Amino acid sequence: MLTGIHVAFIGGDARQLEVIKKCIQLDATVTLIGFDNLESIYTGATRRPLSCDVLKDVDVLILPIVGSDDNGVVDSIFCSKTLQLTDEHAASLPKHCVVYTGMAKPYLQKLLSKHQITLVELLERDDxxxxxxxxxxxxxxxxxxxxxxxxxxxxxxxxxxxxxxxxxxxxxxxxxxxxxxxxxxxxxxxxxxxxxxxxxxxxxxxxxxxxxxxxxxxxxxxxxxxxxxxxxxxxxxxxxxxxxxxxxxxxxxxxxxxxxxxxxxSLPGMVAPKTAGRIIANTLSRLISEHSKKREETT
Structure with a gap:
């Protein structure tokens, strides 16, 4: 279970929907950023704009498979507005926050490293x-x-x-x-x-x-x-x-x-978003739970 853990999603494609559903199912507090055009909102999730205020109490931040481009812009098929991660956004994240993405370009790596925020690239994992x-x-x-x-x-x-x-x-x-x-x-x-x-x-x-x-x-x-x-x-x-x-x-x-x-x-997101999303969701939920337990043991 992910009870008491605040998980925020920024952008993504249909694969993210499976991850969102899994987090809600496991009782996480879920915030959706860049999902303005999503036809139906999931019970247990809240839509918010991208702002420093929203990010200041996030425990887990989940980005799309390709985290951002070389300027920090995050893709989202559910939002017509530009979503750009800036230095101010990274600075507002709590130090214990973990950011998950599929793969990270140098911009995102340097941005999070500067503020000592843990970054996990899922596609670097063999499983x-x-x-x-x-x-x-x-x-x-x-x-x-x-x-x-x-x-x-x-x-x-x-x-x-x-x-x-x-x-x-x-x-x-x-x-x-x-x-x-x-x-x-x-x-x-x-x-x-x-x-x-x-x-x-x-x-x-x-x-x-x-x-x-x-x-x-x-x-x-x-x-x-x-x-x-x-x-x-x-x-x-x-x-x-x-x-x-x-x-x-x-x-x-x-x-x-x-x-x-x-x-x-991103072929998996095009041809089999449900299966691809479930692969990510199962791994993410396990990693988040493991990290949360380690954090509790050290505090």
Whole structure:
């Protein structure tokens, strides 16, 4: 139970609704910031504007998967107003407050560090990231099916990166009968890809592997599909970039070449928000409860 704990939410998408419901169910005091356009308000939750006064007694602050942009702006599909976290907002948070988000950009990291506020990035946790890879992979397969006129079975498909999403994606594509090649950097990853019965290659050799690619899935959050690489692709190649914004693709050059390239971050929130939200809700409720118990033991 989260009785006596004040949890505030700032912005987000449909995934946050599952987290909100879970916190209310566990008897937390819930404040919603940036939910002005939410059609129905949950019993047990209060809508408030973003202000220092609202934040001064918050025990837990929950931000969207991508906490904020490089200027502190927080996305919210439920609010038409700009939500921007400033230095004044961070200064108003109690020192015991814990801020949870999926991933944090340098702006948010520096802002909270300056005021000694604990930040937890959920997607840095293996459990959350692995669970989250399930709806991500399903969404990626959906995008490939919708945007090609061939079957996945028998298609020449490249997966770039062998993290949690890359591994799950490569396994699923292989099971569907695709001719899968996976680009990775580390020897242990190359070995694991080989052990799975999939063809590995080093990403430094990427340019040599794209000449017959039907679909390229990128999970690497840095520019890897450069103009030089894209120039070697057939015009019919489909690029699906799953990395966080701005992705790892030279989208300008892809468009110039007539190659369809899609940036699709936050796929879980688009294709399976209820499942993705429950993954976050279950982990968050456990972490909040554990932190609250530790705090009680030390006071």
């Amino acid at each position: 959350v990231a692995i669970y989250n890879s399930i709806p991500t992979v399903e969404g990626a397969l959906m995008m490939a099916i919708q945007n090609t006129d061939i079957t996945i079975h028998g298609a020449n498909i490249l997966v770039l990166g062998f993290g949690r999403v890359g591994m799950s994606l490569a396994r699923s594509l292989h099971a569907l009968g695709a001719r899968v090649r996976v680009g990775a950097n580390h020897p242990e990853q190359i070995a694991r890809i080989y052990e799975m019965g999939i063809t590995p290659f080093h990403t430094a050799e990427l340019k040599l592997h794209v000449s017959n690619a039907d679909v390229v899935f990128n999970t690497v959050p840095q520019l890897i599909l450069t103009a030089e690489v894209i120039a070697q692709m057939p015009q019919s190649t489909l690029i699906i970039d799953l990395a966080s914004k701005p992705g790892g693709t030279d989208f300008r050059y892809a468009e110039r070449r007539g190659i369809k390239a899609l940036l699709t971050p």
